[in-house]
Amino acid sequence: MRKILCLALALSLAGATLSGCAQTGETVRRNPNTAIGAGAGVVGGAVIGGLLGGKRGAVIGGLLGGLAGGAIGHYMDEQAKDRDRTNQEYGYSAREGIRLQIETLRVNPAALAPGETIDINLTYAVLTPTPDAQILVTETRKILRNDTLVGETSIDISREGGTWRSTVPVTLPPNAAAGNYRVVAMVESRGVGKDVQEMFFHVRP
Numbered sequence: 225m226r227k228i229l230c231l232a233l234a235l236s237l238a239g240a241t242l243s244g245c246a247q248t249g250e251t252v253r254r255n256p257n258t259a260i261g262a263g264a265g266v267v268g269g270a271v272i273g274g275l276l277g278g279k280r281g282a283v284i285g286g287l288l289g290g291l292a293g294g295a296i297g298h299y300m301d302e303q304a305k306d307r308d309r310t311n312q313e314y315g316y317s318a319r320e321g322i323r324l325q326i327e328t329l330r331v332n333p334a335a336l337a338p339g340e341t342i343d344i345n346l347t348y349a350v351l352t353p354t355p356d357a358q359i360l361v362t363e364t365r366k367i368l369r370n371d372t373l374v375g376e377t378s379i380d381i382s383r384e385g386g387t388w389r390s391t392v393p394v395t396l397p398p399n400a401a402a403g404n405y406r407v408v409a410m411v412e413s414r415g416v417g418k419d420v421q422e423m424f425f426h427v428r429p
Contacts, residue, residue, distance in 0.1 A: 285377035287394070290369060290401045296377055297341070297393035307385030310349050318353035322416045324361065325349045327387065329409045329421040337428050338400040343393045348411045348419065352385035359383055359413045365392055366408045369401065402429040 285296040305313075316323070330345040344365050352359070361383045367375035377392050404424050412418030 283377065283379045285375075285392075287375045287397075289372060289374040290399075291367065291374040291394075291397060293397035294375075294400065295395040296375075297395065299377075299379060299390065299392055301381075301388060301390035303386050304347065304389045305387035307350075307352060307355060310385065310387045311351060314349060314351060316351045320351070321353065322357065322359055322413070323349075323351040324411050324413060324416060324419050325351070326409065326411060326419045326421045329407065329423055331407055331423060331425045333425075335426040335428060336396065338396050338402075339398045341393050341395040342425060343391050344407055344409070345389070345391050346409050346411070347387065347389045349387050350383045350385050355385065357385060359416060361411055361413050363390060364408075364410045364412075366410075367394070368406045368408065369403065371406075374405070396427065400427050402427050 283299050287294045287296065310316075314325070325348060327347045327349060328345070329347075332343045332345065333340075336342055346363060346365070350359065350361065359382070360380060362378060362380050364378045365376065366373060375394060379390075404426050406422055406424050408420065408422040410418055410420045
């Protein structure tokens, strides 16, 4: 049983509140792949910290502007490939030092209606010269409409070498404006560098 250390900070903006730590812990127990979640209707952002697979991390998230009143769901992650396989597929050499590279950024579905949920899926490689190397990686997902930021999540998490896959679901508010939205995803680590990808999704009237 994964041990969860849960710390919640509610940010009081427009009366938004965050559900308690016990509820989050119960969600994690029901789904062991679920690491951390943020409460519905968070306008200015929220923080929940915990132990993710034995590695410390904290999710920060918020929906703003036209997406205020929506919800950021539970962060989920898994190791898709181990270090040896990842390094082999990239033709990686230890002389290159530590590298980060995004493999795919996907949104599912690519078109949805107000009130529906979109998953922002990110897959990236952590290339390390030694099996015991651990680096602190920051995953950031931004949602923009007409170049205005309307949502953002960020997580700091310790990663070992390998290919990692993570998902953040976002439920749009019932009054979400129709049109095209841009998702910008970034992985970075201090002293290592960063990689960025972006794509679009469409909200139907």
